Amino acid sequence: MGDLELHLLIADRWKADGGLMFGVVPKILWEKQKPADANNMIDVACVCLIARMNGRVIVVETGIGNKLSEKRALQVALREPESLLHHLKRLGIRPDEVDVVITTHLHWDHAGGLTRRNQEGEVELTFKNARHFIQKTEWDFALNPDVRSRPSFIADDFTPLADGNKLVEFLDGDAEVLPGVHVRHVGGHTPGSQVLILRSGELACAVTGDLVCQTPHLRVPWNMSADIDPLRVFEQKARLFEEAELHRWLLVLSHDVDQPAGYLEGGGRWRPEPRLL
Numbered sequence: 001m002g003d004l005e006l007h008l009l010i011a012d013r014w015k016a017d018g019g020l021m022f023g024v025v026p027k028i029l030w031e032k033q034k035p036a037d038a039n040n041m042i043d044v045a046c047v048c049l050i051a052r053m054n055g056r057v058i059v060v061e062t063g064i065g066n067k068l069s070e071k072r073a074l075q076v077a078l079r080e081p082e083s084l085l086h087h088l089k090r091l092g093i094r095p096d097e098v099d100v101v102i103t104t105h106l107h108w109d110h111a112g113g114l115t116r117r118n119q120e121g122e123v124e125l126t127f128k129n130a131r132h133f134i135q136k137t138e139w140d141f142a143l144n145p146d147v148r149s150r151p152s153f154i155a156d157d158f159t160p161l162a163d164g165n166k167l168v169e170f171l172d173g174d175a176e177v178l179p180g181v182h183v184r185h186v187g188g189h190t191p192g193s194q195v196l197i198l199r200s201g202e203l204a205c206a207v208t209g210d211l212v213c214q215t216p217h218l219r220v221p222w223n224m225s226a227d228i229d230p231l232r233v234f235e236q237k238a239r240l241f242e243e244a245e246l247h248r249w250l251l252v253l254s255h256d257v258d259q260p261a262g263y264l265e266g267g268g269r270w271r272p273e274p275r276l277l
């Protein structure tokens with residue numbers, strides 16, 4: 001895409017509760033598109049992006065990683081943890097060669113891969129030389145979440161970035177962190193949720209995070225029950241969709257298993273981009 005080399009990948013496959021994914025949307029509507037198993041669980045993926053741009057390597061989203069307890073990994077039927085590192089290796093990129101890492105927020109299924117458990121059982125940073133851009137509001141909330149959000153944050157995922165490593169750079173709202181690499185603060189799902197927009201000339205790719213989890217969430221009022229501010233989610237989604245359709249942005253959705261990337265066309269139609277899969 002212009003100067004941008006994009007590699008889209010699925011870092012983990014797992015299962016999430018249908019009610020968590022679709023909130024108050026009646027099951028009779030969502031299950032036609034995302035069938036649930038006997039435990040009401042649906043298939044989800046952690047979608048990540050590796051981008052090369054002007055000689056820099058950028059990783060967007062890091063998935064769950066390898067630190068989940070055996071019990072928790074079984075509960076969510078986790079498969080293929082650490083495939084982000086395998087894909088990097090296939091591209092000939094060592095983790096210490098990654099320049100910039102951006103996760104859309106600090107929930108366990110997006111920030112888990114920021115750190116990993118090594119062979120000695122210790123938690124270490126995955127990308128030891130990268131700059132990590134995080135909204136300050138997200139960091140503060142992740143350290144002190146409300147009672148409902150508490151299980152969604154695991155301190156080991158992100159606190160080592162600040163422990164003397166100085167790899168975290170806090171943002172206060174929208175920013176251009178490298179030429180062509182734009183972060184948009186959207187909030188809604190969490191206080192510091194951000195959308196990443198990579199631009200090359202007129203072309204752009206937007207990584208939505210949990211603002212848009214799966215293709216059924218391309219409807220503005222279909223949101224997750226985990227959102228702390230649903231009305232803000234609707235507002236920011238409507239804005240993003242308008243721009244994406246008008247300027248033909250490639251959208252990358254956070255958790256879709258079948259069609260995670262594509263273009264929005266008139267009337268809310270989704271044209272998947274299969275070449276990226």
Ligand SMILES: [Zn+2]
Pocket residue numbers: 107109110210254255
């Ligand atoms: Zn998520």
